[in-house]
Amino acid sequence: xxxxxxxxxxxxxxxxxxxxxxxxxxxxxxxxxxxxxxxxxxxxxxxxxxxxxxxxxxxxxxxxxxxxxxxxxxxxxxxxxxxxxxxxxxxxxxxxxxxxxxxxxxxxxxxxxxxxxxxxxxxxxxxxxxxxxxxxxxxxxxxxxxxxxxxxxxxxxxxxxxxxxxxxxxxxxxxxxxxxxxxxxxxxxxxxxxxxxxxxxxxxxxxxxxxxxxxxxxxxxxxxxxxxxxxxxxxxxxxxxxxxxxxxxxxxxxxxxxxxxxxxxxxxxxxxxxxxxxxxxxxxxxxxxxxxxxxxxxxxxxxxxxxxxxxxxxxxxxxxxxxxxxxxxxxxxxxxxxxxxxxxxxxxxxxxxxxxxxxxxxxxxxxxxxxx
Amino acid sequence: xxxxxxxxxxxxxxxxxxxxxxxxxxxxxxxxxxxxxxxxxxxxxxxxxxxxxxxxxxxxxxxxxxxxxxxxxxxxxxxxxxxxxxxxxxxxxxxxxxxxxxxxxxxxxxxxxxxxxxxxxxxxxxxxxxxxxxxxxxxxxxxxxxxxxxxxxxxxxxxxxxxxxxxxxxxxxxxxxxxxxxxxxxxxxxxxxxxxxxxxxxxxxxxxxxxxxxxxxxxxxxxxxxxxxxxxxxxxxxxxxxxxxxxxxxxxxxxxxxxxxxxxxxxxxxxxxxxxxxxxxxxxxxxxxxxxxxxxxxxxxxxxxxxxxxxxxxxxxxxxxxxxxxxxxxxxxxxxxxxxxxxxxxxxxxxxxxxxxxxxxxxxxxxxxxxx
Numbered sequence: 001x002x003x004x005x006x007x008x009x010x011x012x013x014x015x016x017x018x019x020x021x022x023x024x025x026x027x028x029x030x031x032x033x034x035x036x037x038x039x040x041x042x043x044x045x046x047x048x049x050x051x052x053x054x055x056x057x058x059x060x061x062x063x064x065x066x067x068x069x070x071x072x073x074x075x076x077x078x079x080x081x082x083x084x085x086x087x088x089x090x091x092x093x094x095x096x097x098x099x100x101x102x103x104x105x106x107x108x109x110x111x112x113x114x115x116x117x118x119x120x121x122x123x124x125x126x127x128x129x130x131x132x133x134x135x136x137x138x139x140x141x142x143x144x145x146x147x148x149x150x151x152x153x154x155x156x157x158x159x160x161x162x163x164x165x166x167x168x169x170x171x172x173x174x175x176x177x178x179x180x181x182x183x184x185x186x187x188x189x190x191x192x193x194x195x196x197x198x199x200x201x202x203x204x205x206x207x208x209x210x211x212x213x214x215x216x217x218x219x220x221x222x223x224x225x226x227x228x229x230x231x232x233x234x235x236x237x238x239x240x241x242x243x244x245x246x247x248x249x250x251x252x253x254x255x256x257x258x259x260x261x262x263x264x265x266x267x268x269x270x271x272x273x274x275x276x277x278x279x280x281x282x283x284x285x286x287x288x289x290x291x292x293x294x295x296x297x298x299x300x301x302x303x304x305x306x307x308x309x310x311x312x313x314x315x316x317x318x319x320x321x322x323x324x325x326x327x328x329x330x331x332x333x334x335x336x337x338x339x340x341x342x343x344x345x346x347x348x349x350x351x352x353x354x355x356x357x358x359x360x361x362x363x364x365x366x367x368x369x370x371x372x
Numbered sequence: 373x374x375x376x377x378x379x380x381x382x383x384x385x386x387x388x389x390x391x392x393x394x395x396x397x398x399x400x401x402x403x404x405x406x407x408x409x410x411x412x413x414x415x416x417x418x419x420x421x422x423x424x425x426x427x428x429x430x431x432x433x434x435x436x437x438x439x440x441x442x443x444x445x446x447x448x449x450x451x452x453x454x455x456x457x458x459x460x461x462x463x464x465x466x467x468x469x470x471x472x473x474x475x476x477x478x479x480x481x482x483x484x485x486x487x488x489x490x491x492x493x494x495x496x497x498x499x500x501x502x503x504x505x506x507x508x509x510x511x512x513x514x515x516x517x518x519x520x521x522x523x524x525x526x527x528x529x530x531x532x533x534x535x536x537x538x539x540x541x542x543x544x545x546x547x548x549x550x551x552x553x554x555x556x557x558x559x560x561x562x563x564x565x566x567x568x569x570x571x572x573x574x575x576x577x578x579x580x581x582x583x584x585x586x587x588x589x590x591x592x593x594x595x596x597x598x599x600x601x602x603x604x605x606x607x608x609x610x611x612x613x614x615x616x617x618x619x620x621x622x623x624x625x626x627x628x629x630x631x632x633x634x635x636x637x638x639x640x641x642x643x644x645x646x647x648x649x650x651x652x653x654x655x656x657x658x659x660x661x662x663x664x665x666x667x668x669x670x671x672x673x674x675x676x677x678x679x680x681x682x683x684x685x686x687x688x689x690x691x692x693x694x695x696x697x698x699x700x701x702x703x704x705x706x707x708x709x710x711x712x713x714x715x716x717x718x719x720x721x722x723x724x725x726x727x728x729x730x731x732x733x734x735x736x737x738x739x740x741x742x743x744x
Contacts, residue, residue, distance in 0.1 A: 076674075078647070079647050079674065079675075082644070082646070082647050083644060086640065086643060086644035087644060088637075088640050101675075102675075106679075108641075108679050108680050108681075108682055109641070109667075109677065109678050109679025109680055110677065110678055110679075111645075111675060111676070111677040112675045112676050112677070113674065113675035114673070114674065114675050265460075268458065268460050269480075269481070271458060272454065272455060272458035272459060273483075274454070275450070275451050275454050295481075301486070302448075302451065302485065302486065303451075303473075303483060303484045303485035303486050304483070304484050305481065305482065305483040305484070306481050306482055307478075307480050307481025307482075308480050308481055309480075310480055
């Protein structure tokens with residue numbers, strides 16, 4: 001194997017592939033990037049066996065790729081990235097010089113790294129699943145930023161560690177929940193679909209890190225895996241087994257009172273009481289009347305706080321309930337709008353937080369019983 | 373106790389004082405900032421008993437300080453800083469409302485924090501030591517940035533964890549060493565002095581973080597403590613006991629060969645081989661002849677590298693020696709100049725690294741025996 005390539009271009013592609021690689025891989029080959037030169041193109045593969053990324057580079061003006069000899073090798077991803085990033089030259093040359101010893105040459109010097117023969121790389125099945133739909137990168141990014149934060153990070157119920165993509169007809173419902181809160185984004189698809197899959201939120205985060213805003217992403221899925229395809233790159237992830245809870249059920253259909261509040265003000269108010277915690281949980285108590293809305297916190301150890309929201313319109317019956325302040329703040333931030341609408345469906349009943357100008361996204365919080 | 377003050381001004385002063393406070397303080401009072409209102413001024417004190425910071429605020433246009441009632445209290449530094457930083461108003465009001473309960477009020481709300489009565493604060497002796505000299509903040513900053521990095525971070529020989537300030541006549545020699553390397557900066561003083569003290573490098577770092585470039589710093593010292601006084605603030609630190617090694621002895625007085633090299637090139641070359649380590653130590657081998665200078669690394673596990681320095685003038689006898697690459701890189705970075713002069717005094721003898729245009733600062737590295 002022997003080729004030369006534009007350093008910066010190569011680094012960008014290596015970075016994408018390396019996102020799949022786990023530092024603590026039980027299989028030495030999986031801590032490396034597999035470089036495969038064949039049929040006048042280069043294929044880079046990285047994987048941690050849950051998520052796998054493959055990208056193809058064909059010779060072109062931008063990348064300056066020049067293949068002198070076909071072949072393949074696995075190079076430790078950390079070392080390879082570090083060298084390619086730090087070298088101070090336009091092109092670099094990579095060559096397998098002896099069995100698995102790889103020579104990386106720049107203008108003024110060379111590195112010899114111990115590689116691994118490519119036959120030790122596990123066989124990763126990149127065949128295309130049957131369901132197919134298309135999303136704009138910006139849509140996928142908003143799905144992930146507005147739902148993935150609500151997923152569980154505990155593996156007691158693995159299915160809650162992913163975002164559920166549920167398609168019925170032309171509508172795609174994306175939901176993240178840890179059973180205490182729910183974040184749901186609805187997107188209209190170009191074609192009618194019928195699937196219900198749960199994609200690990202960690203994989204989705206890697207996908208959105210790798211795409212550019214003007215990409216269009218082809219998504220393929222079946223019951224076992226999903227593939228995100230864009231710009232000669234495939235990001236493939238295993239799906240999470242198990243039945244995702246029926247979240248539609250917990251979305252309140254009516255409200256007893258609602259408030260329209262300035263996002264910046266309420267976020268600031270909740271954020272600055274963040275340190276007043278009980279057993280590490282940040283509880284806030286909302287005391288709402290048509291006249292005044294108070295945000296209160298209390299901790300016997302640390303102290304208490306009481307602030308009035310000034311930019312707030314409230315209508316409906318008086319209500320007083322406690323919820324997780326961190327969750328409320330996450331929801332408000334994920335909505336990312338100037339004013340948020342908070343709808344109460346009654347004492348100890350779910351709270352709905354939404355953007356009054358965008359019905360495609362909604363957040364549900366479950367109140368917490370407090371004994372004060 | 374009851375006062376109001378400009379929020380931003382107060383935050384800046386609290387930040388300075390809080391630098392002395394350790395998160396894990398065995399004495400609860402020391403995890404707080406002591407606020408003392410007396411004689412129409414406010415004194416803030418923070419301490420971890422090794423380093424203590426005191427600053428005085430007198431009412432003025434900038435700070436808007438208005439003292440309604442004298443008194444004193446200790447407030448947890450983490451919580452106080454968080455509230456004052458995050459509040460969204462110009463002025464804040466602080467009041468002790470009941471025994472040790474402190475009320476912090478802003479335009480729209482209030483926090484009640486559990487404080488600690490000020491009589492629980494340890495008595496810190498801020499009397500002025502006898503030796504006195506003056507340094508410009510920029511000079512103190514360069515002393516610290518050019519010497520403190522070379523101090524030891526292991527407490528086997530505590531005296532090596534500080535920068536030695538040794539004054540003879542008008543000259544002040546500042547040295548940091550961990551016994552494998554030495555960094556020395558020489559400053560000319562306005563007055564003749566005679567002292568030899570070792571200041572913990574950690575304390576020096578806190579001092580330079582707190583000063584502005586246009587400050588002038590009065591330094592007072594005796595055999596027990598040093599005080600840095602500027603802008604109504606005193607930073608006081610304990611000194612390190614023990615005899616600082618006679619570092620003058622190890623500075624080579626002659627050389628067998630020397631090289632003048634582009635800092636950016638040699639720093640880049642060393643930096644990109646950083647991952648090729650043996651037992652976690654980054655060893656580089658310099659192979660110098662008048663014709664060519666190679667920087668080589670070798671690790672049986674990872675691989676090896678070989679680069680030629682192109683912007684390098686070398687004169688003197690051929691030499692080949694191994695040194696710690698991290699230390700060499702630290703030295704070159706601390707010099708912060710375009711070209712560095714590296715002088716060799718012989719095989720296995722100290723290497724001197726300096727700025728050819730500034731004789732006030734020099735770095736010494738001890739070579740390492742390698743068996744290749």
